[in-house]
Amino acid sequence: MVSAIFGLPDQVSVFGLDVAPFAILLTIIIVVAGFIVAHAIRLLVTRYIGTRLPIDARRTTGRMIYYGVVAIALLSALGVSGLDLSGLFIAGGFAGIIVGFATQSLFSNLISGIFLHIDKPMKIGDPVLITGKLPEVAGIVVEVTALSSRMRMFDGTYVRLPNSDVFLSQIRNFSTAVARRVELTVSIAYKEDTSRVLGLIRKSLDETPQVLVEPAPDLYVDKLADSSVEINVWCWVPFSVWFDMKKKLVEQVKHVLDANGVEMPFPQRVVYISRNEPARPDPGKEPPLDKEPASVGVNVQEMSEHR
Structure with missing residues (x-):
């Protein structure tokens, strides 16, 4: 009916499938509107809402939102187009599962980086000690990006830490106190x-x-x-x-x-040897035959040296 009003044919062939012209027009409108809305939301996030985030995290967040809105618009457009895309959706579902497993740590680091920027447990130049999830790491914060945090250790070396591990660790910041x-x-x-x-x-x-x-x-x-x-x-x-x-x-x-003559001792140990025990003969030297082995006792005390 709508096609007749505008003088359009009822069906057109697209990839061997008969599709209504109005459905094609509506699909194009949804796609274009999706790109416009995605661009507007990205500008809103990067210029106003995400001002608390550093520039790199702000841009990354804006891109994620942009592509997410575009993906929703494309799926909506395909839904109203009338095309049978069940096979494509099945293949896309398997591909999505594979990509999801492959990028699980990537998205985990990204989300953790955003929360680190919001919570601000440390900032560039702070001396910190990170323990718990990670082995003990102490140094100066050099950079906190969307995916990782870089620190300069006190021995001068640099270390890169995934944001997901940093976010789940205990962060002891030494610069917050006077x-x-x-x-x-x-x-x-x-x-x-x-x-x-x-x-x-x-x-x-x-x-x-x-x-x-x-x-x-x-x-x-x-x-x-x-x-x-x-x-x-x-x-x-x-x-x-x-x-x-x-x-x-x-x-x-x-x-x-x-x-002032105060003694700071080294460790002391007192060793007693009973006088009733006979002395052990030297294994490399035979005892004299004309004398009986004598019973000896020694009191040895290791005295501490004065510093």
């Missing part, structure tokens, strides 16, 4: 007065300008170890000087204890 705690463990001999040693270390920290007054330094006896008494020294310093102060404070505490 101050960071320096933790030291000092071992002293059992003969030393712990109160005196704590006072010496605390005085040294109080005279260090970079050590913060609030939170105050915390010093306490932590453990009675096999060969020494272990003291934990905790103090807070500005984040920008944490690495330098950690190295400096170790040397500073060592110098203070040495200057």
Whole structure:
């Protein structure tokens, strides 16, 4: 009926199939409209909605939306065309399954990259420690793309991490705090007065300008170890000087204890040999026949050397 109004034939042959001209016209309109709508949505996402994303992730997201809308328009157009495309759909379904399995990790990294940009657990230039899903990775964030994150390790090497693994891992960001705690463990001999040693270390920290007054330094006896008494020294310093102060404070505490005669022992071990056991003869040397083997005992003590 519509064909008669416009003076068109009722059926035309397309690839050996009879199709109504109006169906062909409607198919063309849907395809053209699909491309126009896809282009408009991509511009909307890249220029307005996706402004929080970096430029590469924004473009990738825009392309995905564009091709998705175009695919929906093409399928809709084929649905109204009247063509029997059941065989093509079956083949396309198998191809889609194969492509889906092949690109599963790709899309997983892409989606994880988008969520990393939205959540922002780390940004370029941040020193971070990533644990959990990945083996322990520590370094400076260099780049976060749509598919992967690149880091410069503290030894100068670079590592590329898939975004899906980074997103599922624990990210410890060291740059988000103004101050960071320096933790030291000092071992002293059992003969030393712990109160005196704590006072010496605390005085040294109080005279260090970079050590913060609030939170105050915390010093306490932590453990009675096999060969020494272990003291934990905790103090807070500005984040920008944490690495330098950690190295400096170790040397500073060592110098203070040495200057005041505080012994920091090496591991000690006391070995006792019973006096009732006869000494074992040397296997390469036969004992003299005119003397009976004597019973000997030794008390050996490995004393620690003073630093």
